[in-house]
Amino acid sequence: MNFLKKTLPLILAFVSGWLAITLEYIPHQNSEATMASLTKGLIIIGAITAFMGIYGLFSLHYLKIKRRSEGWGYSTLVIAGFMIMTAFGIYNNGAFMFQPQVEAGGISWIYEYIFNPCQATMFSILAFFIASAAYRTFRAKSLEAGILLVAAIIVMFGKVPIAGLVSEHIPEVAQWLLDYPNMAVKRAIFFGVALGGISTALRIIFGIERSYLGGE
Amino acid sequence: MRLFISIFMIYLGFQLLSANAVEDFSVIDKPNDNGGAIVVSWKEMVAETEKNFFYQIMIAEQEDGPFYPLEKMAYPLKGKGFEVKGYNKEGEESTLVVPNKTYFVKMKVLNGDKSETTVSESEIISVTTKGNFFAFNKLNSFLILIFLTVVIMCFIVYAQRNPHKLFVRRIAGLDAMEDALGRATEMGRSALFVHGLRSVSEIPTIAAINILGKIAKKIAEFDATLRVSNWDPIVQQVSQETVKEAHIEAGRPDTYKSENIFFAAGDQFSYAAAVEGIMVREKPATIFYFGYFYAESLLLSETGAHTGAIQIAGSDAFTQIPFFITTCDYTLIGEELYAASAYLSREPKLLGGLKGQDVGKMAIILILILGTLFTTLGWQGFSKLFWPS
Numbered sequence: 001m002n003f004l005k006k007t008l009p010l011i012l013a014f015v016s017g018w019l020a021i022t023l024e025y026i027p028h029q030n031s032e033a034t035m036a037s038l039t040k041g042l043i044i045i046g047a048i049t050a051f052m053g054i055y056g057l058f059s060l061h062y063l064k065i066k067r068r069s070e071g072w073g074y075s076t077l078v079i080a081g082f083m084i085m086t087a088f089g090i091y092n093n094g095a096f097m098f099q100p101q102v103e104a105g106g107i108s109w110i111y112e113y114i115f116n117p118c119q120a121t122m123f124s125i126l127a128f129f130i131a132s133a134a135y136r137t138f139r140a141k142s143l144e145a146g147i148l149l150v151a152a153i154i155v156m157f158g159k160v161p162i163a164g165l166v167s168e169h170i171p172e173v174a175q176w177l178l179d180y181p182n183m184a185v186k187r188a189i190f191f192g193v194a195l196g197g198i199s200t201a202l203r204i205i206f207g208i209e210r211s212y213l214g215g216e
Numbered sequence: 217m218r219l220f221i222s223i224f225m226i227y228l229g230f231q232l233l234s235a236n237a238v239e240d241f242s243v244i245d246k247p248n249d250n251g252g253a254i255v256v257s258w259k260e261m262v263a264e265t266e267k268n269f270f271y272q273i274m275i276a277e278q279e280d281g282p283f284y285p286l287e288k289m290a291y292p293l294k295g296k297g298f299e300v301k302g303y304n305k306e307g308e309e310s311t312l313v314v315p316n317k318t319y320f321v322k323m324k325v326l327n328g329d330k331s332e333t334t335v336s337e338s339e340i341i342s343v344t345t346k347g348n349f350f351a352f353n354k355l356n357s358f359l360i361l362i363f364l365t366v367v368i369m370c371f372i373v374y375a376q377r378n379p380h381k382l383f384v385r386r387i388a389g390l391d392a393m394e395d396a397l398g399r400a401t402e403m404g405r406s407a408l409f410v411h412g413l414r415s416v417s418e419i420p421t422i423a424a425i426n427i428l429g430k431i432a433k434k435i436a437e438f439d440a441t442l443r444v445s446n447w448d449p450i451v452q453q454v455s456q457e458t459v460k461e462a463h464i465e466a467g468r469p470d471t472y473k474s475e476n477i478f479f480a481a482g483d484q485f486s487y488a489a490a491v492e493g494i495m496v497r498e499k500p501a502t503i504f505y506f507g508y509f510y511a512e513s514l515l516l517s518e519t520g521a522h523t524g525a526i527q528i529a530g531s532d533a534f535t536q537i538p539f540f541i542t543t544c545d546y547t548l549i550g551e552e553l554y555a556a557s558a559y560l561s562r563e564p565k566l567l568g569g570l571k572g573q574d575v576g577k578m579a580i581i582l583i584l585i586l587g588t589l590f591t592t593l594g595w596q597g598f599s600k601l602f603w604p605s
Contacts, residue, residue, distance in 0.1 A: 025358050028347035029250045029315050042417065046450055053449025053479035060478045071497045122485035126511060129518040133542045186534055189550040191580055193532040195364070196554030197419040199573045202368055203558075204422065208565045211429035211557050212422065212458055 010207040017205035058082075085110065151177055241338040243321040246299060248354075251315025251347035256298045258323060258338070269335060270326040275303045279320050279340060282306075288326065318344045356602055363579070368572030375568025382567045389528050389546030390559050396526045397434050400501035406441035407431070408500040410491055410516060412507020412531065413484060416450045419554070420532050424506035425451070425458055426557035427530070431504065432462035436471055444477040445494065447487045452479045488512035492519040505529040505544070506553065509536045517543035530556060 020038070023031045061075035085107065090097045093105030101107070138149045157163050158174020203209035246253040256273050274283035284303045300321075302312040313319065323338040375382055400407040409428055414421045428444065435442040444459065446452035456477045463472035480490040492515060495503065503520045505513070505527070513529075513536040520527050521543045529540035530548030540547045548556060551573070558566030587599040 021361070025351050025354055026349055027248055027250050027351045028349050029252070030347070032250050046415075049449040049453050053446075053452055053482075056449075056452060056475070056477075056479045060475050063475060071493070074493065118489075119483075119485045122489055122515065123511065126515060129514050133514060133518055133539065137542045189532075189534055189537075191577060192551035193554075195573045195576045195580075196423075196532070196551035198361070198364055198576075199368055199569045200419055200423055200426075200554045202365060203566060203569050206369075206372075208372060208569065209426060209557060211426035211561070212454065213429075213461060 006210075006213060009213055010210070013204055014207060017201065054082075151181075241323055241341065243319075243341040243343045245343055245345050248348055248351040251345040252313050253299050253301045254313060254319060254321065254343050254345060256300060256321060256323070269328050272324045272326055273298065273300065274322050274324060275300060276320040277317070279342065281320075283320075283322065284311075313345060315345050315347045318342055353604075357604070360602075364572070364576045367575050367579075368569055371572035371575065372565050372568035375564040375571065379564035382564065382571060384555075384559060384567055384570060387548065387552055387555065387559055389530065389548045389552070390556055392526075392546050393431065393528060393560070394434060396502040396528060397431065397438055397440065399526060401438040401440040403501045405501040406443050406498060407435060407502040407504070408491075408494065408498075408525075409442060409444040409504045409506070411444065411446050411448075411451055411455070412505070412509045412533075413447050413487070413512070414508040415448050416454055418508065420506075420508040421448075421451055423554045423557065424530070425454055427504075427506050427553075427560070428455055429458045429462050430557065430560040432459040433466050436463040436466035436468040439468070439471060442476060443494070443498075443500070445480040445487075445491050446478065447480065447482065447484075449479050449482075452477060484510060484512055485515075488515045491516055495519050495523050495525070499523050500525055503527045505531065505540065506548075506556075507531065508533050509540075514539040514543065520544075 016038070019034075023035045058079065061078050063069075064072045064075040065079075088106030088110065089101070091106065092099055093102040093107075095102050134152075137145070138152065139145065154170065155174045155177055158171045163170040163174070200209065204212070240257070240259040242257045244255050244257075245251070246255045258271070270288040272288050273286040275286065276283040284305055286300060286303055289298070300313060302310045305311050320340050320342050322340045325335045325337070327333045327335055397407060409431060411424055412420060416422070416425075432442055442459065444452075444455050446455060456474055459477055460469075460472050460474070463469050480494075481487040494500075495516075496519065500523075503517075503525045505517060506529070509516075509531050510533070513531070513533070517527060517529060517540055527544035528546045528548075529544040530553040531537060531540060532550050532553055534550075537547065537549055541549075555570050555573075558570050583602060587602070590596070590598040
């Protein structure tokens, strides 16, 4: 049992990790075919787990409705929404489910007139959240916050057309801030992330990192 | 006089023809590839001549044809290294160049006027495609990978032998993790772990799962509740297993509840809406954001800030880090996300990996300084060693 739960996953991680690295440097058609097969495997696993995800979603909301937990009404909406979309998907505007999905009918209508506006609403809230987060950040309580505030004002002001009318140097300074100090930090983070990624991958491949198996 | 004019005209004709002839025409199998492309090169003509002509590559599967034309190339298209990956047979869809097959290639120079008559034609060159077993154009990246692997492995071995000689700087966000979980326990509220929006094959997600294992173990020890929201069903399954194993490791398998590790939604803003709803309704005492986030980062963390939760975030998404810094109490920036697992466990082998990373970073800094210096002095050779080719 321990072999299946601990040793086998470590062997699989080691073999598949080195295989993926090696295949990256072998451009041969057989290597590409192997990589394509591995990717297909991932897609198949994804398809299977999608059902498990839906099962999990349903059981979670079913339990909430059954227990009359706080906000259980929203759970009925989740299940109703899923059922309605599935029904329209199977009906497929009269072509039924064994035909390619028709871009008309109930599914398209719900997508266009309910789903898309809901998404747009969520996205538009972001603008207000940015304002509220910016207000909190720009309270210059320390030297660092003060520098941040000044830099942010220059960049924000430099990006609107009126800045050029006030002084032609303001957009230039704003662009300089983005191209040099900002870019330098960005690249430093990228180097760190790349090295961290390599190190994490090696730790997993060599079985040193086992947290994903639940152990130390 | 007539004879002189005739000779002059013939000479002029030869000059014109030779000026428009395809010179230095070569066809090779594309190096460092899977055998699915050939590379055609020819000498570039002078600009004044080129303006009036088209180049056209013709490809055939047999020496005697039929030759299928590729798109016409007009000035200023360069004549070096034109890559052919496919061609159109008459009445057929695009045909791809395949490995282990011989192709016959020639080039025509066509008149630029409406007649498009052939001015000159190259010899026919045959080429056999084949897949290569090593991408020499990635040799620099391969050697760097080997170097980093050796350095990191050396430090891991060193750390195992000298476990007390390693110093790792404090990471405030990780030090605060235990306090944040303790707060959730004392308040009798849950902790919420929010996964980023990437699949399980991505490194930030794996790093997030590693941290989840540590958090879940602490939660099991404190007998508190941990809820984990997932965007990807595979990540959900892996997270369930990780949390379950952590509960078993902590000796509390009875406290594990699979429904607490749930699939919230498979769409970015639906996911944000679902998780925000949980935050507002359940008011978790502590919220963790680990993984790769997009525009939903601020939606989530700002809502979490309004609910009064202690928030700890860790992401390598450069564009989202400022939002997390603004709204969260602690933020792990970039590589700190990958270091978290090692930092929390204090396992010498994992800490050795961190030290190896630092040496790699020093090597990169040294290369950057030298590259800048040599390039400033007018020699790009050193920098080119590290360019992708």
